[in-house]
Amino acid sequence: MEEQAGNIDLNPDISRRGFLKSCTIAAAALGLSEAMIPRLVAAAESAQRPTVIWLHFQECTGCTESLLRGSHPDIARLILDIISLDYHETVMAPSGHQAEKSLHDSMEKNAGKFILVVEGAIPTADNGIYCKIAGRTAMDILAEAAPKAAAVIAIGSCASFGGIQAAAPNPTGAKGVQDLVSGVPIVNIPGCPPNPVTFLGTVLHYLTFKRLPNCDNLGRPLFAYGRRIHDHCERRAHFDEGRFAEQFGDFGHKNGYCLYKVGCKGPETFSNCPAARFNDVDVWPVSVGHGCVGCTEPGFWDTMTPFYERLPQVSIPGTGIITDADSAGKKILGVAAAAAGIHAAVGIGKSMIKGKDKDKA
Amino acid sequence: MNYEIKNVWSILLRLFHWSLVLSIVTLVVTGFYINSPWTNTTLEGTGAFPMATMRYFHFLAGYLFAAAVLVRLYLYLFGNRQERIWDILPVTPRNIKSLTTTVGYYSYLSDKHDKRLGHNVLAGLTYVLTIAAAVFQLIGGFYMLYPESLFWQGWGGAVFGSQQQGRFIHHLLMWYFILFAFVHIYLVIWNDIRSPEGLTSSIITGKKFKQKNG
Ligand code: HEM
Numbered sequence: 001m002e003e004q005a006g007n008i009d010l011n012p013d014i015s016r017r018g019f020l021k022s023c024t025i026a027a028a029a030l031g032l033s034e035a036m037i038p039r040l041v042a043a044a045e046s047a048q049r050p051t052v053i054w055l056h057f058q059e060c061t062g063c064t065e066s067l068l069r070g071s072h073p074d075i076a077r078l079i080l081d082i083i084s085l086d087y088h089e090t091v092m093a094p095s096g097h098q099a100e101k102s103l104h105d106s107m108e109k110n111a112g113k114f115i116l117v118v119e120g121a122i123p124t125a126d127n128g129i130y131c132k133i134a135g136r137t138a139m140d141i142l143a144e145a146a147p148k149a150a151a152v153i154a155i156g157s158c159a160s161f162g163g164i165q166a167a168a169p170n171p172t173g174a175k176g177v178q179d180l181v182s183g184v185p186i187v188n189i190p191g192c193p194p195n196p197v198t199f200l201g202t203v204l205h206y207l208t209f210k211r212l213p214n215c216d217n218l219g220r221p222l223f224a225y226g227r228r229i230h231d232h233c234e235r236r237a238h239f240d241e242g243r244f245a246e247q248f249g250d251f252g253h254k255n256g257y258c259l260y261k262v263g264c265k266g267p268e269t270f271s272n273c274p275a276a277r278f279n280d281v282d283v284w285p286v287s288v289g290h291g292c293v294g295c296t297e298p299g300f301w302d303t304m305t306p307f308y309e310r311l312p313q314v315s316i317p318g319t320g321i322i323t324d325a326d327s328a329g330k331k332i333l334g335v336a337a338a339a340a341g342i343h344a345a346v347g348i349g350k351s352m353i354k355g356k357d358k359d360k361a
Numbered sequence: 362m363n364y365e366i367k368n369v370w371s372i373l374l375r376l377f378h379w380s381l382v383l384s385i386v387t388l389v390v391t392g393f394y395i396n397s398p399w400t401n402t403t404l405e406g407t408g409a410f411p412m413a414t415m416r417y418f419h420f421l422a423g424y425l426f427a428a429a430v431l432v433r434l435y436l437y438l439f440g441n442r443q444e445r446i447w448d449i450l451p452v453t454p455r456n457i458k459s460l461t462t463t464v465g466y467y468s469y470l471s472d473k474h475d476k477r478l479g480h481n482v483l484a485g486l487t488y489v490l491t492i493a494a495a496v497f498q499l500i501g502g503f504y505m506l507y508p509e510s511l512f513w514q515g516w517g518g519a520v521f522g523s524q525q526q527g528r529f530i531h532h533l534l535m536w537y538f539i540l541f542a543f544v545h546i547y548l549v550i551w552n553d554i555r556s557p558e559g560l561t562s563s564i565i566t567g568k569k570f571k572q573k574n575g
């Protein structure tokens with residue numbers, strides 16, 4: 001079995017070769033030239049490791065898991081090596097009061113300097129009682145920690161946009177960090193989970209250039225979310241040439257044709273998945289035959305579903321009908337045609353009656 | 362009966378109208394194709410680009426559509442008397458009366474009809490609504506066409522939200538245009554039969570026939 005972070009001890013020592021390799025991967029993800037790699041390496045090697053406080057709220061810990069269990073353990077080690085992770089509920093040794101104490105000590109000691117990483121959404125309904133840690137609500141903890149941070153990194157779609165917790169009807173009033181925090185630079189790394197390389201790139205960018213990377217209007221770094229999946233997809237030639245899988249397992253699917261007609265959301269999704277790929281074996285969903293579900297976009301649970309259809313369903317008000325846009329459109333057009341028919345018939349009837357009246361007169 | 366010929370619609374307005382017709386027909390056909398490409402090429406290496414070609418014509422027609430909409434917006438402000446927006450905004454007593462008369466006339470409640478030269482106010486307002494829908498449609502279209510432009514990301518994002526929501530609304534608005542075209546054609550024919558004044562040909566010739574002293 002290949003060595004993975006899961007089946008070996010997470011040894012913080014990283015080989016020189018692995019270290020340089022990871023820095024190079026991050027530089028490639030950032031779109032930096034080869035000449036910049038030494039600067040990234042120098043920044044990653046420097047003794048001043050920024051303090052990172054990592055808060056878990058309403059989430060599944062998938063973002064952390066995918067980060068630590070990447071088949072490329074060097075990335076996880078590099079991240080743990082270049083930052084000083086003072087508080088992270090999944091990987092830290094202390095627990096209970098000890099853990100709380102280290103959180104507070106670190107926050108006070110590094111006020112204004114630490115990077116706050118938030119994983120998970122923050123429930124706000126009923127004063128936030130749906131997520132409590134050590135007796136305090138997530139809202140409270142975030143409100144205390146965020147203003148003291150130098151920058152906030154929201155990792156995953158939940159921390160960025162609320163994720164599945166915020167899907168309609170959003171019973172707990174879940175929100176992303178950017179809806180609750182202002183006055184501190186925030187960068188969103190959405191994805192379910194996001195690619196570890198994107199997180200590493202963002203941290204290394206911060207270390208090297210002392211600022212967060214340039215972002216789009218949704219606060220996502222342009223180096224990773226600047227382009228649509230569809231415009232970098234290896235199946236794009238099949239799209240342009242009109243070759244599609246009609247359903248899973250058919251001729252088109254077996255021949256690697258475009259997944260547009262089975263609901264691929266690549267045309268509506270910004271992410272570097274086709275370029276960065278996952279798990280060090282160069283795969284990503286579309287490459288293995290499943291359409292993109294648009295996990296990096298705000299509200300994707302509500303707007304990208306049904307996952308195997310192109311567009312959301314519509315409900316025609318007052319009728320209880322929930323259907324796809326085109327059959328709704330045809331129904332409404334049918335009603336309009338019937339109304340026009342009746343309207344015309346009334347007109348013809350009236351003029352016939354009037355015609356008779358005229359004859360009489 | 363004595364008729365006189367009146368100039369009603371400028372060349373620019375007629376050009377706008379037929380550009381809009383041509384572009385909408387093209388956009389609806391290619392739009393349906395883009396949503397669900399009904400040809401499925403299984404031959405490889407044939408050099409056919411059906412999806413790319415349909416998209417190309419969609420974008421070409423999209424530009425024509427956008428140009429037509431801009432022309433209409435210009436005419437609302439600087440067109441002739443019938444073309445300006447003041448002629449149909451229900452804010453003057455004359456226009457409010459046109460609205461009520463037309464509703465009565467269309468629902469067969471009265472035979473009185475508004476004999477003005479330009480649009481009756483009900484029709485005029487529907488056209489304003491349609492142009493507004495068209496503005497939304499083209500913002501959505503350009504949002505999808507230039508996904509990496511921060512300008513369109515700003516507008517599209519503010520108006521629609523994500524690309525997927527923009528696309529969904531783009532698709533729904535298509536049905537508005539189909540519905541509009543149907544009702545529009547029906548009412549033009551209906552009006553032309555009930556009160557003949559050359560309504561249908563006026564959008565080709567620019568002229569209407571009005572009864573003298575009528
Ligand atoms: C009456 C006007 C229009 C109609 C009826 C229309 C219709 C459609 C439809 C049905 C789709 C497919 C969406 C889907 O279901 O996935 C579409 C896609 C699209 N439309 Fe339009 N459209 C109109 C105007 C425009 C304009 C003005 C533009 C701007 C150039 C535009 C650009 C696009 C783009 C870029 C796409 C996505 C194509 C792709 O990603 O493959 N559309 N349109």
Ligand code: SF4
Pocket residue numbers: 229230231233234235236237239257258259260264265266267286291292
């Ligand atoms: S598989 Fe998806 S992302 Fe790739 S070309 Fe087809 S629609 Fe676009």
Ligand code: SF4
Pocket residue numbers: 191192193229269270271273284285286291292293294295296
């Ligand atoms: S391919 Fe789409 S759904 Fe899959 S991780 Fe990338 S953005 Fe998310």
